Amino acid sequence: MYPYIPNTPQDEQEMLKTIGLDSINQLFGDIPEQVHLTKPLNIPDSKSELEVSGYLKNLADKNCPVSQLACFLGAGAYDHYIPSVINAITSRSEFYTSYTPYQPEISQGTLQYIFEYQTLITNLTGMDVANASLYDGGTAITEAALMACSYSRKDEIIVSAGVNPEARQILKTYAHAQNLKVTEVETKDGVTDAGMLESLLSDKTAAVIVQNPNFFGLLEDLKGLAEITHKVKKASFVAAVEPISLALLKKPGELDVDIVVGEGQPLGMPLQFGGPYLGFMAVKNDYIRKIPGRIVGETTDLDGKRSYVLTLSAREQHIRREKATSNICSNQGLNALAATVYMVTMGKEGLKEVAEQCVQKSHYAFNELTKSGKYRPLFDKPFFMEFALTSEDSVDKINKALLEEKIIGGYDLGKDYPQYKNASLYAVTEKRTKEEIDKLRRVLEAVK
């Protein structure tokens, strides 16, 4: 017997009899002999919970978690504080063992928190409509580009080199499959080159995509870039934004952004070696019938009670098949729940306090690290919580020295930007202490 399989041998016999068969093997009699496996799978035999948890604990211990180090690494995934309430709620099996809320009568819990999530995301971004979430920040950028192409019936996309390199690679993968043209606009002094953007725009441009703060941590002139973009008819201005920063920075909705996307991991999700995270997306009203993924709407039931349902499903694959706006048929439900609980737990003041601490601590770190001149700022532009420093030493060498002192160093920008050799991108979240930052400085100064 297996713990997750309740039928006893006696049950099996009774059920087989009802079916009119003698053996379990006969249940597989419809599989032609040549494709019927006769030998066992080459996978170890079943094991007890103790044996398996022991084995996996051992593997977990081969990693070096950020909890035991001081993490100054960001580049798209961040070591933020996660309130305990989040796990308490996402661990409720009424939430995590449920399916997509296709039966609204017994799914009001899921439907309502998605409705709350959509409300919070629209408020955070200043946009009109948010969907119920997408896979992650990178694929959300691609979905935004595809939506812009479908909205404008055009097929050229301009993306800033300041957008996360992974996200740009994903975009290129999809664009290749769909025969869309992707052009990159370079950065100048670390931010999107507005002049070059102007020269690249044409009547065929469907979307211009930028990131704010951009991959280097720098603040982009969203309003100016939106203005340039909107000189082209039906061209969508897409901004990939960092959610915590929106507690302080001007909202995309104030800056004439058409489509906002972003990575929601900072909103209460553990690093978990890269996923699952959360892609959020919010748009102006004009795009509501083009937005991919699920949307929850408010309605009333037979008795006039306020209730929630999945809505606008005429966009989706199970109805539209090959004419759907996207093939997406899931959202990151549980991650959207985590983000919702995070946003309401931090609330109006808390998110702002997190954002302010990120700004204060990262600027303190920036000043401290650049004091001696051994490490120089790569750019001279306003940043939010990440900044790039360059020196004579390779990032690899520096990070090895830092790791010996239990510090996770910055991201090696040279991997994606060959022109920025020996440049580290440091992230300083609210979790880093002055003591850790001072130690980072000391160890950096001692690198030989």
Add this chain to the structure above:
Amino acid sequence: MKEYNKLIFELSKPGRKAYSLPALDVEEKALDSLIPAEFLTDKGLNFPEVSEVDVIRHYTNLSNKNYGLDKGFYPLGSCTMKYNPKINEDVVKYDGFANVHPFQAESCIQGSLQVMYELERSLCEIGGMDSFTLHPAAGAHGEITGIMLIKAYHDKNGDTKRNKIIVPDSAHGTNPATAAMAGYSIVEIKSTENGLVDLEALKAAVGEDTAGLMLTNPNTLGLYDKGVKEISRIVHEAGGLLYYDGANLNAIMGHSRPGDMGFDTVHFNLHKTFSTPHGGGGPGSGPVGCKKILAEFLPKPLVGKRYDGTYFLDYNVPGSIGKIKDFYGHFGIFLRAYTYILIMGNDGLKKASEMAVLNANYIKEKLKDYYYLPIDTLVKHEVVFGGLKDTTSGVTTLDIAKRLLDYGYHPPTVYFPLIIDQALMIEPTESESKETIDGFIEAMIAIAKEASSDPELLKTAPHDTLVRRPDETKAARNPVVKYQG
């Protein structure tokens, strides 16, 4: 108990808070001295102000409005709602797994890479494939990845006139949507009256423009397609490749492998077959496997193992279709699936498929006198009925589904597959005992009898739920998609 009917926003009271942070320990500077004022908003967030107690009570109350697998039977066809083992949830919380940054140094992530490597090897064995990528975030994401592999293969051969993907009419809606997303046009072929791929129609459909075929086997009727070898021969001879939609893998583990059937690429749904929770709609995970001929096109990075036993991320994949997902996929889901595979072992996985199939056939046998069974043959993991056998009452599949709610069950998948009128698609999985299934069967029979004796009772169902048939037309006509208060 009194019904709870509040939004979190309606609990807000100025001055309340649910968080605490350490005091700032660096010298505070004026914000606009760090970030120029032109970038800063003067609009505050309109987030609720609530206490921690409010947060916990609110979402606990919301959770009570949900039906989850841990509450009871969830026979959603094609969704494989099997039990989500609790050890899985423990393992993802191990410090060494939960708190690792994806860009940490190779020496710091050996445990994570080993999990990925071993999971890939296990999936290769289960699927009869040579290589796997774990990157795809969900089934649909796996589909597009697999179709991109096929496209890359034809492109490399300079075979650019292949612009069509063949999809049977019983396919999941994601299949045609995926093929379209990859730039292909779709050729839909009809099923035979036995619910299988019509080989003559397939022969007529293939040609020099065939890029590939997407197929689920067992298909969405729960039927194992006996002609699968012939199907793969026909497609391969025409120069096309075969994609296996692994949504229904739970029917055949240890009995039959897509690789042996002739498929070139597959996706598996870890959130179906491998027991990871559905999470109210995600996150899932849809790893993609392939045969050697497609391995050079897999997304970057791959997980490699050196002779010295260390693991590494391999970005040196010149033929790769590129990246398709941030980082390396849903690592938290890989952990759960791998835990399940280790616990079940080769014997347990096979047993799981056997009991899933036994349960489905048992339900078929017990209900076929009451519900219309279009094709009465051995099924695999699920059975599809076409509504009531006696249709005189005018009771629809939707009415039956809604009435099941009163009986305390999550209804089956309804109105899918599209080729069966009034479809009721029941997938019990191996997690359910004979007693649970007998209880469900009794409820289904009682409903069939009610349809004759009191059809109004069904047409106005459900009667015992918190809300009753929320108005979807109203929601779509005048969308209210955020709190207006």
